Amino acid sequence: xxxxxxxxxxxxxxxGTSEFMLAGLLLPLSADLDVDPPTAxxxxxxxxxxxxxxxxxxAVFASRWRPRxxxxxxxxxxxxxxxxxxxxxxxxxxxVTRVLAALANAxxxxxxxxxxxxxxAPAQTTRAVAVLLAGTTLATIVGVPAGxxxxxxxxxRSTFWAVVLLCLPAVVALLLDRTLGAVPxxxxxxxxxxxxxxxxxxxxxxxxxxxxxxxxxxGVFTFLAVVGADAGIDAAWIPLLLAVFGIGAFLGVAAxxxxxARWARTWIxxxxxxxxxxxxxxxxxxxxxxxxxxxxxxxxxxxxxxGSALIGRIVGEAEGAPVxxxxxxxxxxxxxxIGGPVLAGIGYSGVGTPGVLFVAAGITAVSVVLTPLLxx
Numbered sequence: 001x002x003x004x005x006x007x008x009x010x011x012x013x014x015x016g017t018s019e020f021m022l023a024g025l026l027l028p029l030s031a032d033l034d035v036d037p038p039t040a041x042x043x044x045x046x047x048x049x050x051x052x053x054x055x056x057x058x059a060v061f062a063s064r065w066r067p068r069x070x071x072x073x074x075x076x077x078x079x080x081x082x083x084x085x086x087x088x089x090x091x092x093x094x095x096v097t098r099v100l101a102a103l104a105n106a107x108x109x110x111x112x113x114x115x116x117x118x119x120x121a122p123a124q125t126t127r128a129v130a131v132l133l134a135g136t137t138l139a140t141i142v143g144v145p146a147g148x149x150x151x152x153x154x155x156x157r158s159t160f161w162a163v164v165l166l167c168l169p170a171v172v173a174l175l176l177d178r179t180l181g182a183v184p185x186x187x188x189x190x191x192x193x194x195x196x197x198x199x200x201x202x203x204x205x206x207x208x209x210x211x212x213x214x215x216x217x218x219g220v221f222t223f224l225a226v227v228g229a230d231a232g233i234d235a236a237w238i239p240l241l242l243a244v245f246g247i248g249a250f251l252g253v254a255a256x257x258x259x260x261a262r263w264a265r266t267w268i269x270x271x272x273x274x275x276x277x278x279x280x281x282x283x284x285x286x287x288x289x290x291x292x293x294x295x296x297x298x299x300x301x302x303x304x305x306x307g308s309a310l311i312g313r314i315v316g317e318a319e320g321a322p323v324x325x326x327x328x329x330x331x332x333x334x335x336x337x338i339g340g341p342v343l344a345g346i347g348y349s350g351v352g353t354p355g356v357l358f359v360a361a362g363i364t365a366v367s368v369v370l371t372p373l374l375x376x
């Protein structure tokens with residue numbers, strides 16, 4: 001596998017860390033910028049919305065340049081947004097930088113996913129996508145805990161500077177890499193034809209399933225600290241709980257990279273059913289500390305195993321959308337990240353922490369019903 005793949009994964013790790021770390025920064029950030037925590041939480045929503053909107057728009061805009069130029073430019077914009085964010089004197093300016101960072105992140109991830117087909121053999125596509133998404137799962141392992149630790153030690157702004165430092169090696173590596181130089185510039189994009197690709201059943205089914213699975217995943221992850229606290233886990237151990245979920249997620253993506261392509265459709269069908277069972281059992285045992293840690297580990301593993309397989313399937317099926325194929329995958333991830341926490345919040349308001357897990361189980365159950373539509 002080309003060295004470029006882990007280089008792209010490093011950049012995606014930095015970007016994923018930026019997205020997830022805010023979960024551990026709401027209290028110090030809201031106190032410093034004189035807003036309440038719910039208002040501060042809009043930074044996360046703004047980032048996810050920016051990702052959904054930015055994925056197709058930035059992919060179309062960036063198709064005018066060669067992949068390496070595009071990826072470097074988007075990463076530089078992402079860095080600049082974090083520099084301004086680290087220095088931002090007001091919440092409104094910080095909110096603007098989050099949207100800008102999300103647009104750059106969306107474009108980078110979409111181009112990276114779309115470029116995979118040009119630098120690896122077709123049989124390696126699923127594995128290469130899994131390596132890229134491993135950057136996101138590693139961010140869940142270290143992003144929130146490390147962000148919270150940095151904020152406690154040096155203030156919340158230090159986390160933004162840390163993201164900048166993480167991105168710099170990727171910029172240098174992209175500038176020096178020659179693999180992308182052999183990838184031709186995308187042909188002039190036919191937007192109508194590429195959008196029509198989304199209406200093809202194999203692509204549309206994979207996108208819908210990815211949205212559902214990721215909605216359940218991010219709904220649980222968003223409320224995991226609350227679930228742990230309600231089960232009696234001390235606040236000092238909550239970062240460990242989040243890291244356990246991230247470790248499970250990393251193992252799930254790694255498993256998909258190694259074995260997912262071999263069984264493809266079966267991997268998704270069986271994995272979606274298993275994930276539904278785990279979320280349901282987790283909800284029934286949510287008052288037990290040991291069950292919460294175990295549920296976080298297994299739930300993270302299964303949900304990311306299925307989610308990464310679906311993202312790989314979107315990229316592989318959308319052959320007629322060389323530019324927007326990666327954008328469809330990025331949008332699927334983040335539509336789930338927008339809708340999942342909202343639905344999980346409704347479940348929490350209704351019956352407390354078990355409701356978060358029951359909602360997740362319900363969402364993935366819908367995906368199980370739809371899996372027969374996947375092409376064999």
